[in-house]
Amino acid sequence: MNKEKVLKRAFEIIPGGLSWGIILSLIFLSVVYPIASAILIITFDFYWIIRTVYLTTLLIMAHHRLSREKNKDWLESCFNLPKEKDWSRLYQLVIFPVYNEGPEVTRPSLAALKATHYPKEKIIVVMAFENRNKHARENALILEKEFSSEFGAYLSTFHPDGLPGESRTKGANSSWAAKAAKEYIDGRKIAYENVLISCFDADTCVEPEYFGCLSYHFLTSDKPHQASYQPMPVYNNNIWQAPSFARLVEISGSFCQLIESMRLEKFVTFSSHSMSFKTLVEIDYWPVDMISDDSVIYWKGYLHYNGDYRVVPLYITVSMDVAYSNNIWRTTVVQYKQKRRWAWGVENFAFVATGFLKNRDIPLTKKLRRLFHLLDSHVTWAVWAVILVLIGPLPILFGGAFFSSMSIAYNLPKITGLLFNFTLLTSITWIFLSWAILPPRPKGISWFKNIILVLEWAFVPFLIIVLGSIPALDAQTRLMFARYMEFNPTLKGNKVL
Amino acid sequence: MLAFQKVRSFLFYLSLILFFGGLPFILFFALGYKFDPATFKLVRTGLIYVKTQPGGASIYLNNKLIPDKSPASIQELIPGVYKLKLELAQHYPWNGEVSVDAGKVSRLDKVILFTLTPDLEQLNQEKFSSFYLDAESGLIYYLNRKNDIVYRSNLEGSNFEDIASLPEDFSDIKEWGVSPDKTKLFIFSPRQIAVILFEGADNYGYSDSPVFLDYQRERIIQVYWHSDSYHLVVITNKHIGVIESRTGAVAVSLVDLNEENTASYYDNKHDILYFSDSQKSADGTIYNNLYRLKLNTDLYLLERLMKIKPSELLPSGGDTVRKEVPGE
Numbered sequence: 015m016n017k018e019k020v021l022k023r024a025f026e027i028i029p030g031g032l033s034w035g036i037i038l039s040l041i042f043l044s045v046v047y048p049i050a051s052a053i054l055i056i057t058f059d060f061y062w063i064i065r066t067v068y069l070t071t072l073l074i075m076a077h078h079r080l081s082r083e084k085n086k087d088w089l090e091s092c093f094n095l096p097k098e099k100d101w102s103r104l105y106q107l108v109i110f111p112v113y114n115e116g117p118e119v120t121r122p123s124l125a126a127l128k129a130t131h132y133p134k135e136k137i138i139v140v141m142a143f144e145n146r147n148k149h150a151r152e153n154a155l156i157l158e159k160e161f162s163s164e165f166g167a168y169l170s171t172f173h174p175d176g177l178p179g180e181s182r183t184k185g186a187n188s189s190w191a192a193k194a195a196k197e198y199i200d201g202r203k204i205a206y207e208n209v210l211i212s213c214f215d216a217d218t219c220v221e222p223e224y225f226g227c228l229s230y231h232f233l234t235s236d237k238p239h240q241a242s243y244q245p246m247p248v249y250n251n252n253i254w255q256a257p258s259f260a261r262l263v264e265i266s267g268s269f270c271q272l273i274e275s276m277r278l279e280k281f282v283t284f285s286s287h288s289m290s291f292k293t294l295v296e297i298d299y300w301p302v303d304m305i306s307d308d309s310v311i312y313w314k315g316y317l318h319y320n321g322d323y324r325v326v327p328l329y330i331t332v333s334m335d336v337a338y339s340n341n342i343w344r345t346t347v348v349q350y351k352q353k354r355r356w357a358w359g360v361e362n363f364a365f366v367a368t369g370f371l372k373n374r375d376i377p378l379t380k381k382l383r384r385l386f387h388l389l390d391s392h393v394t395w396a397v398w399a400v401i402l403v404l405i406g407p408l409p410i411l412f413g414g415a416f417f418s419s420m421s422i423a424y425n426l427p428k429i430t431g432l433l434f435n436f437t438l439l440t441s442i443t444w445i446f447l448s449w450a451i452l453p454p455r456p457k458g459i460s461w462f463k464n465i466i467l468v469l470e471w472a473f474v475p476f477l478i479i480v481l482g483s484i485p486a487l488d489a490q491t492r493l494m495f496a497r498y499m500e501f502n503p504t505l506k507g508n509k510v511l
Numbered sequence: 512m513l514a515f516q517k518v519r520s521f522l523f524y525l526s527l528i529l530f531f532g533g534l535p536f537i538l539f540f541a542l543g544y545k546f547d548p549a550t551f552k553l554v555r556t557g558l559i560y561v562k563t564q565p566g567g568a569s570i571y572l573n574n575k576l577i578p579d580k581s582p583a584s585i586q587e588l589i590p591g592v593y594k595l596k597l598e599l600a601q602h603y604p605w606n607g608e609v610s611v612d613a614g615k616v617s618r619l620d621k622v623i624l625f626t627l628t629p630d631l632e633q634l635n636q637e638k639f640s641s642f643y644l645d646a647e648s649g650l651i652y653y654l655n656r657k658n659d660i661v662y663r664s665n666l667e668g669s670n671f672e673d674i675a676s677l678p679e680d681f682s683d684i685k686e687w688g689v690s691p692d693k694t695k696l697f698i699f700s701p702r703q704i705a706v707i708l709f710e711g712a713d714n715y716g717y718s719d720s721p722v723f724l725d726y727q728r729e730r731i732i733q734v735y736w737h738s739d740s741y742h743l744v745v746i747t748n749k750h751i752g753v754i755e756s757r758t759g760a761v762a763v764s765l766v767d768l769n770e771e772n773t774a775s776y777y778d779n780k781h782d783i784l785y786f787s788d789s790q791k792s793a794d795g796t797i798y799n800n801l802y803r804l805k806l807n808t809d810l811y812l813l814e815r816l817m818k819i820k821p822s823e824l825l826p827s828g829g830d831t832v833r834k835e836v837p838g839e
Binding site for chain 2: 052053056057060061064065067068071072075079276277278418419420421422423424425426429
């Protein structure tokens with residue numbers, strides 16, 4: 015194994031090693047030195063409540079901004095820009111990577127694209143199918159018949175299976191499709207800097223003003239080619255039909271993205287996103303052998319531009335499907351696998367760390383700060399619920415008579431209980447905001463569902479463990495032992511499959 | 512966006528200040544530290560946790576009423592001894608002294624405040640000499656010495672029924688016991704045991720009732736029912752033995768005793784007898800030893816032994832088991 019591979023393996027082990035180290039150390043301390051463990055738990059609890067309040071405040075701010083901007087007439091704003099910022103030169107290249115999703119999933123996405131206010135002749139659609147899906151060509155024909163005449167250009171691509179150096183990932187398919195689109199763009203002699211590319215999940219439905227919003231931000235940004243543009247993902251397509259806990263998990267996911275949009279120095283692309291086509295070509299497209307292509311593309315840009323690359327938040331939503339199945343157990347499995355795939359983004363740490371070692375132009379402090387942020391977010395994801403829910407009571411359980419006689423043994427449950435109650439207050443804010451983010455209740459859905467929407471928050475302690483920490487620990491442990499995951503598309507429940 | 516980022520920066524630094532500013536206070540509080548304004552020093556305190564049964568008692572600490580009612584914790588107490596009084600209307604108060612140590616909890620969580628008017632109920636108005644309560648079956652057995660009748664009731668003291676008559680000429684009853692199968696009882700005096708079958712009980716194996724078992728040369732100290740409700744374990748001033756509860760049964764002496772008034776306990780569930788006896792060692796020291804005699808697995812052996820003539824069993828005063836003496 016060469017030096018680079020050894021370093022990469024070491025960086026792959028660090029996040030999981032750190033997460034397990036924290037958990038096992040606290041368990042060990044709870045048994046042999048419960049007082050130290052209790053002090054650490056109280057410290058963590060206090061840190062967590064401060065962090066929760068801080069993040070909830072950011073969520074309120076982001077939510078406020080989203081409410082203010084999501085219905086804005088962005089094209090009108092584009093019209094009002096100075097002449098040198100001519101939006102009409104911009105083409106919108108939209109790629110939908112499709113694997114096993116049928117027309118019932120992709121049709122609403124294309125219909126939403128068709129309903130956008132952006133001039134359709136400036137929209138180039140690429141439906142990127144996987145050749146290994148035996149229904150790919152049949153599905154492509156169905157969609158072509160319905161939508162090919164609706165846009166400036168409509169391409170169907172079929173990504174061959176097993177190309178050298180590729181894994182079965184969404185990024186490989188997207189890159190193949192982007193290269194096919196490049197041929198089309200070259201053929202039409204369209205300048206790359208005039209093309210904005212959006213890579214959307216197959217079930218992504220955009221708002222009518224999406225491309226107006228994207229164009230406006232692109233034209234008004236400083237160094238617009240050195241940025242990715244991140245809309246706010248919501249899971250509204252089938253949210254009223256989805257089971258309670260699946261809905262809750264996805265709402266929490268949307269909220270996390272909203273919070274991240276306020277922390278620009280840490281903001282990384284996630285799921286459906288847009289960027290300059292020129293930049294995409296320059297940084298050699300999405301990675302073809304990594305699952306977390308949506309975030310790695312940002313890091314590729316960051317490394318390529320020596321740290322001068324950022325994510326611009328777009329306060330406009332793109333709506334996707336809540337992942338669920340036809341019973342609670344299968345839904346839990348579907349959700350678990352999706353969250354584990356998201357948590358597989360921990361592979362970014364090794365990618366970024368090895369990239370930083372090669373790059374001499376990014377300042378060391380900047381490198382360390384970004385690596386710390388990455389490590390912090392993944393390790394916190396894996397351990398926080400375990401510490402709060404499972405390790406918290408351990409000093410009392412294992413402390414024995416001596417620990418029980420100490421003031422701290424008496425104060426530990428009191429303080430943690432108080433802090434938890436405080437967290438409940440922030441939960442009320444989250445409940446209120448989750449209500450505000452919902453689409454109107456469709457006909458045929460009982461008003462009683464509104465009450466369920468509130469009551470379902472009682473699942474939170476269960477969810478933070480089962481669909482929070484455990485999938486993250488699972489992903490980190492797999493990466494530690496080099497058991498690399500393959501892309502496994504989520505079962506989407508627009509129509510229950 | 513700039514304005515949002517400014518607010519966010521402010522919130523971030525505010526959170527940092529809150530965390531690092533608040534954490535020492537929380538940890539000091541958790542560990543029991545208190546700032547003493549008089550000395551400008553941190554003092555490590557202790558606390559008293561009070562829980563009473565029933566709850567809601569007023570708490571006086573060094574004769575001063577505190578606002579909390581039990582269960583409560585009285586925190587930030589300088590180490591020392593405190594007078595504590597717990598008061599609840601219509602209950603006897605609890606008084607005591609509690610020692611408080613630095614960083615520790617003094618727990619008073621087993622305080623029961625008894626009512627001034629006890630929850631007393633007269634179940635019946637009967638004349639009896641003694642009673643035996645079988646909680647498992649929910650029955651109370653009564654022995655009336657005046658008219659020599661045994662009767663029983665339920666736990667409410669009602670639904671009486673006569674179940675047996677005591678032999679008229681049986682005097683000086685020391686104790687009595689109902690068999691585990693609840694079909695008979697024994698009574699014993701220093702020289703005799705009588706087994707009386709309850710009325711209506713299955714009298715299989717009992718052609719006579721009462722059955723008299725005589726111990727003319729020994730003084731009976733204690734009698735227990737074996738779990739088979741047929742054998743009796745008898746402790747006399749000389750032996751520990753077993754005897755069937757039938758007319759003409761011969762006792763099997765299992766252990767010789769040195770002490771006349773041995774103390775004993777019979778584990779009826781496992782048929783194990785625990786007893787004490789004294790023994791003199793070679794150097795003249797007297798030891799009081801505790802013994803365990805298992806009677807469960809040896810029952811078959813006992814039945815076999817019953818068939819041997821008493822003279823074969825007790826050739827010279829029944830010295831059947833010799834207990835070893837430490838040091839011998």
